[in-house]
Amino acid sequence: MFICPLPVTKRDKVLLGHGSGGKLSAELLRDVFLPAFSNPALCRMDDQAIMEAAGARLAFTTDSYVVKPLFFPGGDIGSLAVHGTINDLAVGGADPLCLSAAFILEEGLPMETLRSVAQSMGAAAERAGIPIVTGDTKVVDKGSGDGLFINTTGIGIVRAGISLSANQARPGDCVLLSGYIGDHGIAILAQREGLEFETRIESDSAALHGLIGAMLAASPAGAIRCMRDPTRGGLSSTLNEIAAQSAVGIALQESAIPIREEVRGACEMLGLDPLYVANEGKVVAIVDPAAADAVLAAMRAHPLGAEARIVGAVTDRNPGLVTMRTALGTTRIVDMLAGDQLPRIC
Amino acid sequence: MFICPLPVTKRDKVLLGHGSGGKLSAELLRDVFLPAFSNPALCRMDDQAIMEAAGARLAFTTDSYVVKPLFFPGGDIGSLAVHGTINDLAVGGADPLCLSAAFILEEGLPMETLRSVAQSMGAAAERAGIPIVTGDTKVVDKGSGDGLFINTTGIGIVRAGISLSANQARPGDCVLLSGYIGDHGIAILAQREGLEFETRIESDSAALHGLIGAMLAASPAGAIRCMRDPTRGGLSSTLNEIAAQSAVGIALQESAIPIREEVRGACEMLGLDPLYVANEGKVVAIVDPAAADAVLAAMRAHPLGAEARIVGAVTDRNPGLVTMRTALGTTRIVDMLAGDQLPRIC
Numbered sequence: 001m002f003i004c005p006l007p008v009t010k011r012d013k014v015l016l017g018h019g020s021g022g023k024l025s026a027e028l029l030r031d032v033f034l035p036a037f038s039n040p041a042l043c044r045m046d047d048q049a050i051m052e053a054a055g056a057r058l059a060f061t062t063d064s065y066v067v068k069p070l071f072f073p074g075g076d077i078g079s080l081a082v083h084g085t086i087n088d089l090a091v092g093g094a095d096p097l098c099l100s101a102a103f104i105l106e107e108g109l110p111m112e113t114l115r116s117v118a119q120s121m122g123a124a125a126e127r128a129g130i131p132i133v134t135g136d137t138k139v140v141d142k143g144s145g146d147g148l149f150i151n152t153t154g155i156g157i158v159r160a161g162i163s164l165s166a167n168q169a170r171p172g173d174c175v176l177l178s179g180y181i182g183d184h185g186i187a188i189l190a191q192r193e194g195l196e197f198e199t200r201i202e203s204d205s206a207a208l209h210g211l212i213g214a215m216l217a218a219s220p221a222g223a224i225r226c227m228r229d230p231t232r233g234g235l236s237s238t239l240n241e242i243a244a245q246s247a248v249g250i251a252l253q254e255s256a257i258p259i260r261e262e263v264r265g266a267c268e269m270l271g272l273d274p275l276y277v278a279n280e281g282k283v284v285a286i287v288d289p290a291a292a293d294a295v296l297a298a299m300r301a302h303p304l305g306a307e308a309r310i311v312g313a314v315t316d317r318n319p320g321l322v323t324m325r326t327a328l329g330t331t332r333i334v335d336m337l338a339g340d341q342l343p344r345i346c
Numbered sequence: 347m348f349i350c351p352l353p354v355t356k357r358d359k360v361l362l363g364h365g366s367g368g369k370l371s372a373e374l375l376r377d378v379f380l381p382a383f384s385n386p387a388l389c390r391m392d393d394q395a396i397m398e399a400a401g402a403r404l405a406f407t408t409d410s411y412v413v414k415p416l417f418f419p420g421g422d423i424g425s426l427a428v429h430g431t432i433n434d435l436a437v438g439g440a441d442p443l444c445l446s447a448a449f450i451l452e453e454g455l456p457m458e459t460l461r462s463v464a465q466s467m468g469a470a471a472e473r474a475g476i477p478i479v480t481g482d483t484k485v486v487d488k489g490s491g492d493g494l495f496i497n498t499t500g501i502g503i504v505r506a507g508i509s510l511s512a513n514q515a516r517p518g519d520c521v522l523l524s525g526y527i528g529d530h531g532i533a534i535l536a537q538r539e540g541l542e543f544e545t546r547i548e549s550d551s552a553a554l555h556g557l558i559g560a561m562l563a564a565s566p567a568g569a570i571r572c573m574r575d576p577t578r579g580g581l582s583s584t585l586n587e588i589a590a591q592s593a594v595g596i597a598l599q600e601s602a603i604p605i606r607e608e609v610r611g612a613c614e615m616l617g618l619d620p621l622y623v624a625n626e627g628k629v630v631a632i633v634d635p636a637a638a639d640a641v642l643a644a645m646r647a648h649p650l651g652a653e654a655r656i657v658g659a660v661t662d663r664n665p666g667l668v669t670m671r672t673a674l675g676t677t678r679i680v681d682m683l684a685g686d687q688l689p690r691i692c
Contacts, residue, residue, distance in 0.1 A: 012456065012457050012458070013453075013454050013455065013456055013457060014451045014452070014453060014454065014455040014456075014457060014460060014485055015453060015485070016453050016485050016487060017485075018451065018483065018485050019483055019484045019485030019486075020485075025483065028483060029483075032457070032460055032461050032464050033447075033464055033481060033483075035468075036461075036464035036465045036467060036468035037447070037464070037467070037468045037471065037477075037478040037481070038468075039477040039478070039479060041444070041477065041479035041480070042477070042478065042480065042481070048480060049444070049446075049479035049480035051443070051444060051479065053400075053402070053443055053501075053503060054399075054400050054401060054402030054404070054503055055400060055401055055402070056399070056400030056401070056402075058400070058404075058501065060444065060446060060479060060480050060501060061446070061480055062446035062447070062448045062480055062481065062482050062497065062499055063448065063482045064448045064449070064450050064482055064484045064497060065484075066450060066484045066486050066490075097397070097399055098387070098395070098397060098406065100395075100406060100407070100408035100499050101379075101383070101408070102408045102409065102410045102497050102499070103410070104410050104412060104495055105360045105364065105365070106360070107359075107360060107361060107362050108359050108360065109359065109360040110358065110359055110360075111357060111358050111378070112358070114378055115378050115382075118378050118379055118382035118383070119382045121382060121383065122381075122382035122383045122384075125383065131383075131385040131387065131388070132383040132385070132388065133385060133387035133388050133395035133397065133406060134387070134388065134394060134395035134406050134407055134408055135379060135383070135388070135408060136408050136409045136410055137364065137365055137374060137375075138365045138410045138411075138412045138495075138690075138692075139360055139361070139362050139363075139364050139365030139366075139689070140365075140412050140492060140495075140689075140690060141362060141689065141690070143489070144412075144491070144492035145490070145491060146486060146490035146491070149450055149484075149486075149495070151408065151410060151448050151499070153408055153446050153448070153497070153499035155399075155404065155406060155501060157399060157400055343485070343486075344484075344486060344487070
């Protein structure tokens with residue numbers, strides 16, 4: 001019901017799917033932004049840029065948040081904006097240092113809404129121990145925005161000896177996932193469409209730098225090849241990016257992927273595939289098999305990784321493709337998200 | 347005609363004036379954001395945060411750009427977004443290192459518009475020598491945005507020995523201004539309202555880090571107390587902030603402030619005061635009188651400072667107030683912008 005088919009003609013206008021994190025987003029990056037901005041840090045195409053500066057390696061990442069509705073079970077646009085940017089630093093192996101916060105407000109937004117969102121951001125930043133140190137506010141006339149958009153941008157310091165990138169996966173590596181997938185997307189969708197389930201599904205929005213720090217500390221340098229948080233486009237898009245950038249295959253085991261019963265049920269009812277549904281508090285790691293047990297144990301010892309699993313392996317077959325061995329024993333290709341399954345999810 | 351009067355009742359909704367850079371913006375910062383995010387770097391309330399990290403002092407600044415129209419004489423939203431954030435780093439005494447770029451696109455935006463803006467950003471970044479190293483794109487449904495909003499966030503390295511802040515102005519200091527004021531605001535307004543003047547007025551949008559580097563190099567450490575780029579809210583709001591934060595008076599000489607004849611004429615016709623009109627390529631510096639001539643000479647030797655002048659002095663009278671000796675010999679108070687003279691100027 002929410003699948004927006006790709007037009008086959010040349011895309012001369014921006015489509016909702018260009019913000020999906022899937023194929024159209026990749027196309028926009030390749031056709032418009034990379035040619036305009038080209039430089040080595042950007043071309044790495046990870047979730048964060050990493051630069052040598054002042055004798056350290058700085059990580060730098062930006063995200064705008066346009067989630068609708070602003071408040072949802074398990075979070076709101078403010079806490080999401082703090083968690084999302086912290087996570088994009090952390091998956092680069094960086095200790096987050098600070099955040100900026102920039103608001104685009106629509107004229108007429110209730111001041112109480114803004115105050116709630118700001119307080120939630122402040123509380124999320126304080127819980128995470130990462131201060132919001134600079135900001136900006138713009139106001140657009142009524143009808144030119146949608147209540148409230150937030151940009152957060154973050155700086156981190158990459159840990160010594162750590163170098164993670166989506167082009168480092170090697171055949172034989174294990175694919176680790178920190179927990180249940182699909183919670184965030186289904187929580188948003190249920191709130192937006194007024195759907196009610198027996199159990200309330202909450203967003204998994206959370207700051208992952210503590211979990212990721214524990215994973216890095218539990219393994220020798222280089223054993224974790226890369227990490228990603230599977231947000232827009234879900235687990236499938238994240239793994240497809242890694243498979244493409246590392247020119248390897250990734251083989252998933254469906255039975256190993258943790259999905260809550262209620263999320264599975266909601267997806268079936270709505271015609272969604274949980275592999276494409278956004279998460280905001282999960283991490284995927286590609287790990288040297290020799291270190292996988294130690295990393296998994298470190299994940300399970302952390303509250304945000306209690307349900308961590310090995311969900312697949314990197315292979316030299318089908319380079320660039322993600323495949324999945326289904327519960328029925330068949331194998332299917334898990335393609336990158338085409339179009340937009342669920343707009344304005346983050 | 348564009349003055350939006352302040353409602354006297356409690357402001358329970360966001361007004362356009364909350365984005366003006368004037369009194370309402372300051373109120374929003376004080377009442378909503380500072381209580382929610384409070385930390386020492388943010389409370390400095392300069393145009394950029396400065397933090398010790400990795401043995402260096404990092405400058406960090408963010409701005410969203412919602413200017414309307416997207417293209418205007420002398421620039422566009424893309425080049426403006428590059429220049430504005432470079433300038434906010436430079437006025438903190440930092441050498442800009444890199445930028446992020448985050449886009450919020452409205453569904454249906456012509457791809458050609460996006461491509462033009464991206465190319466302009468890339469060209470501005472290349473001219474300035476500051477790469478755009480990371481980015482993000484979100485798309486909102488038609489009617490929930492206005493074509494295209496951009497956030498740029500920047501990192502810089504503060505020069506050794508340099509410590510600029512708006513609380514460092516001292517009585518006796520000189521107020522230096524790098525050139526003509528009001529060009530940007532009038533260029534935008536003319537384009538937006540379809541006004542035609544005999545001479546086309548162009549935005550002064552420019553990257554100031556070269557000019558500012560020359561000013562710092564021409565003076566001993568500490569001689570330049572603070573610098574600001576007088577954008578939203580114009581020269582008046584910038585000087586009011588410095589006067590308030592340093593608890594000093596600032597006395598301007600109207601005859602010394604460079605304003606183009608055509609800008610003066612447009613302002614008279616439109617009922618605007620050029621002191622409140624935005625600039626995007628000008629810097630104000632508060633300078634030790636012993637170093638003022640050397641700094642002024644360095645400014646005039648740079649193409650972006652050819653029209654630099656000493657426009658006033660810091661005094662111990664009227665702390666917190668900006669006053670101006672008019673051409674008629676009278677003195678008037680130059681208050682901070684109240685409400686919004688011209689929305690969506692940057």
